[in-house]
Amino acid sequence: MNSIGEDCNELKKQYDACFNSWFSERFLKGQTDDSACAPIFRVYQECVKRAMKEQKIELREIETEYTTSSEYDNSSSSGGKQQQSKS
Amino acid sequence: MKIWTSEHIFNHPWETVTQAAWRKYPNPMTPSIIGTDVVERRVVDGVLHTHRLVQSKWYFPKWTHALIGTAKTCFASERSTVDPDRKQMVLKTNNLTFCRNISVDEVLYYEPHPSDSTKTLLKQEATVTVYGVPLSHYMEDILTSTISTNAGKGRQGLEWVIGLINTEVQGIARGTDELIHNTRRSIDEVTESARKSMDEISTQAAKAAKAMHIT
Numbered sequence: 360m361n362s363i364g365e366d367c368n369e370l371k372k373q374y375d376a377c378f379n380s381w382f383s384e385r386f387l388k389g390q391t392d393d394s395a396c397a398p399i400f401r402v403y404q405e406c407v408k409r410a411m412k413e414q415k416i417e418l419r420e421i422e423t424e425y426t427t428s429s430e431y432d433n434s435s436s437s438g439g440k441q442q443q444s445k446s
Numbered sequence: 447m448k449i450w451t452s453e454h455i456f457n458h459p460w461e462t463v464t465q466a467a468w469r470k471y472p473n474p475m476t477p478s479i480i481g482t483d484v485v486e487r488r489v490v491d492g493v494l495h496t497h498r499l500v501q502s503k504w505y506f507p508k509w510t511h512a513l514i515g516t517a518k519t520c521f522a523s524e525r526s527t528v529d530p531d532r533k534q535m536v537l538k539t540n541n542l543t544f545c546r547n548i549s550v551d552e553v554l555y556y557e558p559h560p561s562d563s564t565k566t567l568l569k570q571e572a573t574v575t576v577y578g579v580p581l582s583h584y585m586e587d588i589l590t591s592t593i594s595t596n597a598g599k600g601r602q603g604l605e606w607v608i609g610l611i612n613t614e615v616q617g618i619a620r621g622t623d624e625l626i627h628n629t630r631r632s633i634d635e636v637t638e639s640a641r642k643s644m645d646e647i648s649t650q651a652a653k654a655a656k657a658m659h660i661t
Binding site for chain 1: 461465468469471472479480481482483484485487488489492494499521523528610647653
């Protein structure tokens, strides 16, 4: 799958490959340390953020929600549906 | 507002389905998804949290273009959690760029089947709301049909990816080309029938619009 930024495709491919093997070989087996793909993730992230800026894709509302919801706290702004998922 | 729900059982364990869910795109069944990017990802208390940006192209019947504009590239925001202890994967998608007139919210839940842990239960809900345009109900109906068609294709797409993963696991590298070839052939039939049903919807919608002197 391509990235939204054409020049991020190669980085994305590398990161996805790293993530997919981490997810199946480690995370699903109970090892939650995610530092293995962190370096490539950082480089890929910088590229994506740049591409988003260039294409004027705004995630502002969502990012606001993020920071105010104490980093993925389950009882965050989108309350109703999130709770459903717990039931 | 229109709400659509559906359930589907995959004959594969939860671990396989969740792996496939990350690799769902690209697949030949959902060519409308043209890009995905991870914007944020981290593990908090053993739960994997991911925020992705999903780029897609939606095509609507021509008569709707005057109301909502032609189908352009759309960006949706997908937030997900994977809890390996509880074996639950939840993906919530909100569309970013239809925001002005249309809001589509979708939630997917992947859990082991309650009575058979070798299978996975997928629950889907979508909420469609169209604001401030004429014929809102028709628009919502059309979008809901589109989602329904797309959801079916999404599940077939996931099965296709699971097929790929299982092939990889068995180490049959040669099989993949064949699998893709065969899948493409059967997909053509699916796409054709999906296209036909979209045509039918737009014909009906155009008739209704004409009757109301919209066109």
